Amino acid sequence: MQVPAPFEYERATSVEHAIALRERLGEEARFIAGGHSLLPMMKLRLANPEYLIDINDLSELFHISEESGEIRIGAMTRHRDLLDSELLAEHFPIFRDAERVIADPVVRNRGTLGGSLCQADPSEDLSAVCTAVDASCVIRSTSGERVVSMSDFHVGPYETAVGDAEMLTEIRIPLKAHAGSAYEKVERRAGDWAVVSAGAAVWMDGDVIADGRVGLAAVGPNTTSIGPVSDALRGVAPSEDLYRRVGEIAAANCSPQTDQRGTAAYKSHLALELTRRSLRRAVARAQGQEA
């Protein structure tokens, strides 16, 4: 029987309350959101917090809204709500692409955006999605808020910029004209972690790509955006040649390892192919040729 080690539990009544608890309890305390990453870690003793602060009642962290030229998503927004959101589907269909293949519908009823990002598993899909769409992370403490990019947020595997007395409260994605985005994932069976995933977002300026970003999952410790990919995309007209070239750049800039999900060579191949496919669809969507 797998049961977590003993801990003390408290339910936060507001974000301020939650952060004050973390400030007082320090590194021995963890927030629990959906619990679908943290509880399995606790069962296996990979995580052993002395205190759990339940943030499921914090209604101010549940929202998907358009404000000040940004899409803002509360950290407690559940996978199910990301999947169902028409606002997100309209501006960033990459979320719906990804959510369709993240875990299963029952798990998606509990798991959250903030929980997924804070888990910072290199195989986790939403980190790649947020990287592709150039999301920023809002981190709050008793002294105020700071906003960091995904590359500053993701410090390393299972490690983020969120400090012991801080909380990730919101994700913000800038709204820019003529955007398209898409996500491609290869998994061994329904609901599994990715063998490799790739997410792409492009912003068009007439017939050329004004800016483009690719985020990859499950190809090594680094989930941050790939600079040379964006360099190769900027100011260039989309073409099959370009998608292939950028796929090659993506594959050359990741470091997958051979494991039970596949060989390093197979994963490099997937990084190329999935980058190519997601870019192709992102451009088609930006040009209004595909929903």
Place this chain on the structure above:
Amino acid sequence: MQVNMTINGQEADEEIEPRMLLVHFIRDRLGLTGTHWGCDTSNCGTCVVLIDGEPVKSCTTLAAMVSGHDVTTVEGLEVDGVLDPVQEGFMQCHGLQCGFCTPGMMLTARALINKNPDPTDGVIREAISGQICRCTGYATIVRSIHWAADHDAAVSVGSAS
């Protein structure tokens, strides 16, 4: 710590350790052994119960997190001796062989039909994709859920209302 929740319409008020998982609370504390405890890793889905009408894997939920909420287990499907159409459907269409996955399957089916009274095969298969059956090959489960949708009574148990 003290937890208080509604299970199948009845109040449960218990002193528990915070680390107690919902599946063990339901089975060991309340004696409702219809909820099965399977893989313990949120893969198999036999432990699914409804929390405020939504299917959730109870092996990966703390009982403490559900305090103040409304829980429906498989025992809550039948009311006053009348089976829920989902239960009837699983009987009529042979939706089970060994029966181990059945409680989770039926609760997910109930929640699906509450939201979507006329689901297609694809929608049903997607809804139960977080649950594993090693006997039926799923075909009879899908058929059972169709049967339930076709025969659904006006009263639906476990809806979020």
